Ligand SMILES: [Zn+2]
């Protein structure tokens with residue numbers, strides 16, 4: 001099977017999620033025959049099943065949750081049940097921060113269905129089928145226990161830089177061929193999120209082959225992120241993509 005990243009949602013801010021200005025289902029990654037779901041926000045199950053070709057959650061090997069916030073976790077229980085074929089087959093692993101488990105973002109009764117539920121932390125390498133991943137640093141500026149993921153396949157490394165405030169440590173932590181960055185804001189703000197300027201710093205520092213922006217707030221959407229991406233691609237001479245709902249990127 002070909003490797004790909006598919007966006008089942010690209011919404012970031014609460015208002016964008018609440019009004020479904022963009023879908024909020026999160027990201028499906030198929031890499032080296034391993035199927036991962038990152039941050040199954042509200043609509044993850046519906047958008048997976050509706051996607052063409054259909055993405056069947058029963059084929060997932062793992063679900064990775066970066067943090068407890070609803071825009072990332074809203075459909076996690078539905079996706080766990082779907083991964084385990086409606087709870088009929090004990091399979092798959094769920095990786096989540098301890099805080100999300102403590103706050104019962106994953107319901108107690110659902111926890112017995114996957115093969116394993118693992119608390120994520122820095123400094124450990126996790127294996128899922130043919131890939132491995134790490135949570136390089138804890139995103140300390142996000143008001144919740146938050147991690148991103150650096151996923152290593154046979155030929156490709158993909159970093160997912162989840163919600164965070166900018167720090168230069170992110171550049172070192174997330175060196176990869178492809179980076180997926182949650183760029184919620186266009187302008188800098190005291191809120192605990194990355195803005196466009198931060199994204200540019202990350203791209204210049206990491207120098208990936210491809211950099212993908214997603215998880216947009218309202219102002220970013222109004223500024224037409226696809227136009228920003230095409231301008232930045234020329235300026236930085238790196239392929240920059242603004243993710244769209246249902247967009248599939250071949251790896
Ligand atoms: Zn978020």
Ligand SMILES: [Zn+2]
Nearest residue numbers: 067069142163
């Ligand atoms: Zn968040």
